[in-house]
Amino acid sequence: MISPTAVASPEQALPILLRGVVDLHVQEEFGRKLEKSFKSQVPLKVKAGFDPTSPDLHLGHCVLLKKLRQFQEMGHIVQFVIGDFTALIGDPTGRSEIRKPLTSQQIAENARTYADQVFRILLPDRTDVVFNSSWMNPLGVSGLIRLAALQTVARFLERDDFQKRMSERLPIHLHELLYPLIQGYDSVSLRSDVELGGSDQLFNLLVGRDLMRQHQMEPQVVLTLPLLVGVDGEKKMSKSLGNAVALEDGANEMFGRLMSIPDRLTASYATLLTDLDPSFLANMHPKEAKVLLAKAIVSQFHGVAESEKAEASFERVFSRREVPEEIPEYSVSQGPIRLSSVMVSIGAAKSETLAKQLIRQGAVDWNGQTVLDPFLLVSPAGDILKVGKRFYCRVNSTPPGT
C-alpha cells in the first residue's frame, strides 16, 4: 500500500486511475498534470459533486467514491462538493420532469448524513468537504448573469435530456439551464485539476472546462465512470426508481438485494464495486459467484462477520424457507382478535381489505400453519406470524389498559 501522503508517479497511477473509465478529456492534459504533480509532490485537486437531494447514498454513488479513493491512495486530494446551492435547482440530467425544490432545512439535514456515509469509503484527511453555497451566494445575481453570458442557449438545449423533453412536449424551466453553469463555476472557484462524474454528467463536466478556460485557468481534466445498473437490471440505479441498494441498508437486506440482481450483472458489479476478478467469477456457478460478490460488497460496509451472517440467514430463509434467527416482536391488544387486524396494527398490511386478500392468497402463516380463513380469531401469546416470503415477526399481546 502506498503511503497516502506521497504522490505516485504517472506510471504507477495511470493504470489504476483509468480502470473502468468511460470518457477522458483530455488524455495528454491528464498525463501532464500527473507528471507535474509527481515532480512537485503537490497533490492534484480532484473534484466530485453530490446533490444533497436525498439523504441516502447507494451503491451507484460508490462507483464514483471508489474511484476518488483510488486518487487519494495515489496521493491526491478530493474536493467533495456538497451542492447545497445547486440542490435548489436539481440536476436536470436524465430527468424527464422538474425536481421538486428542497427546503434549506432538508438540504442541511441531508448534507449532514452525507459526510457520515461518505467516509466509509473516502479517507477523511485527504478530503475537503465544501458547500457550493459558500461561493455561489456571494456571487450574487449580477455575477450569475455575467456567468450566463459566457454560454449560449443553443449549446445548452442541444443536450439529450432537453431535446427529449422538447420532443415530448414536457416543460423545461429556465432555472434548469443554470445547473451546468453553476456546477462549472464550482470548478472555477475550487481551481480543480480533475473532475469525476457519472457518464451522464459529461455535458456538465465539460461546461466546467469551458468556464475555467474563459476565466483564464487551466481547464480541469474530466473523467466519467459507468452508471451502475440497478437491481432491476435495466435502469440506472436510483433511489426513486426503487432499484437501489442503500449504504444504510442492513446486512441482510443488502445481501438479499444483491442476490436478486440478474446474473449478467455480476461481472459489472464486481468490477465497479469490488476488487474481485470478474473473469474468475465467470467460471463459477452463477449463484456461487453472486454469493461471493454479495459478501464482498456487504463486508465493505458491515464487516466480514456480518456478511457471513447475512449469507447464512439468506440460505436459511430463502433456500430452506425456515424462520430467521432474529425476528422483530410486536404487541397487540389482547385476543381474541382478528388475524387481519393484527396484521394491520403491526404494519404487515396497509388495510383490512388487503390483509384479508393476503390471507385468501395463502400468504399468511400463523405458527407455521398457512391460514386461509380471513376471519380467523387469534389470541397472540408469542406466536410467529409470517406474511409473504420476507415478513416474519413474533406477536405478543398486552393486557387491556396498559
Add this chain to the structure above:
RNA sequence: GGGGAGGUUCCCGAGUGGACAAAGGGAACAGACUGUAAAUCUGUCGCCAGACGGCUUCGGAGGUUCGAAUCCUCCCCUCCCCA
C-alpha cells in the same frame, strides 16, 4: 398578446352523460416454480363490509341533470404554433 391541445387512480395512458372504482401497460404485492428477493406462469391491486351492499376518487371551486371523469361557468397548471 393571438390561436390550438391538454390536466384521469403509484406512474404511463384509454374513457367524452348511466353498464365506471374507471380499459390496457408498467410498478408493487401474493401464489406456483427456481440456485436467488432473477426469469416465467397465475392471481391481487381505492376504503369499509363474513357473499348483499355502502362510501370516497378523475387539476380546483361552483352549476346543470333523476344521474357527471364525461355538459356549463370561473380559476389554477402544462405543452405546441404565431408574435
